[in-house]
Amino acid sequence: MGERAPVAVGWREWVALPDWGVDHMKAKVDTGARTSAIHAWDLEPFDRDGSPWVRFSLHPWQGSDDDPVQVEAPVVDHREVRSSSGDTQRRPVVHTDLHLVGLVAPIELTLTNRDEMGFRMLVGREALRGRFVVDPGRSYLGGRPPADIRRRNR
Numbered sequence: 001m002g003e004r005a006p007v008a009v010g011w012r013e014w015v016a017l018p019d020w021g022v023d024h025m026k027a028k029v030d031t032g033a034r035t036s037a038i039h040a041w042d043l044e045p046f047d048r049d050g051s052p053w054v055r056f057s058l059h060p061w062q063g064s065d066d067d068p069v070q071v072e073a074p075v076v077d078h079r080e081v082r083s084s085s086g087d088t089q090r091r092p093v094v095h096t097d098l099h100l101v102g103l104v105a106p107i108e109l110t111l112t113n114r115d116e117m118g119f120r121m122l123v124g125r126e127a128l129r130g131r132f133v134v135d136p137g138r139s140y141l142g143g144r145p146p147a148d149i150r151r152r153n154r
Contacts, residue, residue: 006131009101010138014145015121016099020071024145025060025121026153027100029134033124035081035093040111043092045075054092056111061153062120081110098127101142105131 015027040056047053052075057068073094082088091110098107100123107127128134135141144150 006133007101007103008135008138008141009128009132010141011134011136012119012139013100013123013142014140015123015142017096018099019096020058020073021069022058022060024149024153026062026119027121027123028119029123029128029132031125031128031134032084033122034126035079035110036098036107036124036127037081037091037110037112037122039113039117039120040071041113043111045092048074054094054111059120062118064152066152076108079110081112098123100132103131 009029012026012028015025016023017025038058040058042055042057044055045052046055053072054075055070055072057070059065059068061067073096075092076095077093078090079093080088081091089112091112093108093110095106095108098105105127107123109121
C-alpha cells in the first residue's frame with residue numbers, strides 16, 4: 001500500500017477541535033506560517049503530577065466572546081514565534097487533534113492573543129505537510145456548517 005495523496009483544502013476552512021469541545025471554528029490556512037496558532041486568553045500555567053500544564057479559554061466565534069470554552073492541556077514546548085509584523089513572542093505549545101476536511105490530524109498549536117486578527121485560528125505548514133495541499137482560490141472545501149452556526153461566527 002502506498003501513501004495517501006494529499007487532500008485539497010481552501011485558504012479558509014471550518015475545523016473542529018473535538019478534544020476541547022469545539023465543533024465549529026473558522027480557520028485561516030496559512031502556508032506563510034510555520035506553526036499553527038489559536039486565540040487563547042486567561043492563560044494560567046500550573047503543574048500536574050510534576051509536568052507543566054496550561055489552563056486557558058477559547059472564543060470559537062470570530063468577533064465574539066460568546067460560548068467560551070475552558071481548556072486544560074499539557075505544555076509540550078515554548079517557542080519563539082515571529083509575527084507578520086516582525087515582533088517575536090515566546091508562546092506555550094500544546095497538542096490536540098484537528099478535524100479538517102473530513103480528516104483527523106494531530107496538531108501543535110501555539111497559544112496567543114489573536115483577538116485583533118480576522119481568524120481565531122491559523123493552520124500553518126507543519127500541520128499541513130504531507131497531508132494537505134492548499135488551493136488559494138477556494139474556500140470551505142470541507143463544507144460549511146448549518147446556517148445557524150455560520151451566523152454565530154460573524
